[in-house]
Amino acid sequence: MYSDILVHRTLKCVGSCGLSSSLDDEVGFPADIKLESTNDCMPDEDKDFKVCVVCGEKASGFYFGALVCLPCKSFYIRCTKDGEPTLLVSVTGIVISPNKGRIRCQYCRLSTLPHGGMCRRNFSEEDLWKTRDIIVGEKSCQINPRNRNNCRYCRYQKCISAGMSREAIKMGRPKSQMEILHNSPLHIHHHFVIVVVRSCLPGITYLRPYFTTAITCQ
Amino acid sequence: MYSDILVHRTLKCVGSCGLSSSLDDEVGFPADIKLESTNDCMPDEDKDFKVCVVCGEKASGFYFGALVCLPCKSFYIRCTKDGEPTLLVSVTGIVISPNKGRIRCQYCRLSTLPHGGMCRRNFSEEDLWKTRDIIVGEKSCQINPRNRNNCRYCRYQKCISAGMSREAIKMGRPKSQMEILHNSPLHIHHHFVIVVVRSCLPGITYLRPYFTTAITCQ
C-alpha cells in the first residue's frame, strides 16, 4: 500500500515545438492517479491532433501496439511478414532487405557514396553483398511524412523503438481507458515520451498503451 | 536518481507449467537490470483468481459449460453460430472456415509448409479442399492471451477439449459459484505475466515489449 501516489512523467520536446500544460489529460492516465507534469510548451491548436509516432502524420489507430498512421501500419506488416528483416545499407545508398526489397536512402546515400563511388545504374546484387561490411551508413534519418520512404532502415527502426511488435497486438473494441488514450494528442515532434513511475495506485492495471513510446527512468 | 533498483514482478503459474526458475529469461529483461522475482506482491484475493481454461486470461464465468474469459466466450459463439465448424489448416497455413473466414496461423504455417510446398500466391480454394487429408499440421499451438488469435483451429479445439458445448448451457443464478470455481480444471500452460514496477534503473529505456501483458501495481 502506498500512501503517496506519484507518477512523474516528462514529455521530451524535440525541435521547436512546445508542450502543453495539460499532460494529464493528454496521455490519459486515470483521473484518480496524481500526476506531476513538467512541461509547458505545446501549441494550443495541436492539442487535439493525434499523430503517428513513426512519421508524424495523422494517426489512425493502435496497430501492433503503437499509435500510427495507416501507411506505417502497412509498412510494418510488410517488413515483418516473413520474420524480422535485416535491412542493410549498401555503399550505393540502397537499402537492401535480404530477399527482395530495395529502396533508395537519400541520407545514407550521401554519407556512404564517397566510400564506394558506385553509381546506382551499375550496381548489382553481387556488388552489394560484397561491400557488406563498409555499408553501415548513418542509420539516423529523421522520419517525417514526406521523407518516410527514403530510408526503410530508419523507418523500420522507428517502428521498433515506438514499441511496434507482433506480440503487442490488441484486437477488438478497446476498453474505455483506451478510448481516452486514443484521443490523446501527441505533437509531431514529441516522439519520445519519458515516463518515470515511482509508484502506482494499488490494484490499478496500467495497460501498455499508457506508455506510448517507452519508459525511461531518470 | 534511484539508489535502489527494484523491478518486482510475478509470474502466476496455474497448472503444471512451473515458471519459477527462469523468470528473467522468459520475460527477457536486460541482464543489467536487477530483478526481484516474487510471488508476494499480489493481493491474496488475486492469488487464486481463476483463469480461462482456453487461453489463460482471467476468467469471467461459466459460459457454455466452461470457465472462460469473455473473449473466448465470444469466440466460441462465433465459431458455433452456424453449427459446428470444421476449421481446416491448409498447406499454405491458412485456416479456413467453411464459408469465408480465413486467418493466418503462423505456427501451423511453419509446420505445414514443407508438406505441401505450395506458395501462398498460388493457392486456390479447390486446392485447399483437395489437400484436406495432408493439411492437418501440428494442431498443437499453445494458446495464451497474447497469441490466441494466431490459430483459430487450436483455439477452437481447446474450447472443445475444455468441455464447451451448446448442450452445456446453464442459465440463471448458480448454486454455489465458488464451489464450482474451485473444482474447475485448471491444468493448462498459461503465460500471464504480471509486472510490478517500483522503480527503474536510471538512464535505461524500457521498451514496451518487456511488459508482456500488463503492468499491475500494488
Added chain:
DNA sequence: CAATCAGGTCACTAGGTCAT
C-alpha cells in the same frame, strides 16, 4: 430481487488486394 449467462452490437484491427 439478485446474480449470472446467451447473444447481439459495433468500435476496432490484421491482413489481403491492387493501381500506381
Added chain:
DNA sequence: ATGACCTAGTGACCTGATTG
C-alpha cells in the same frame, strides 16, 4: 515498394432471459 481500400475477425459492452 507504397498506401488506399476492403473484408472478416475480435472483444468490450449492452440487453434481456433465466433461475435460486
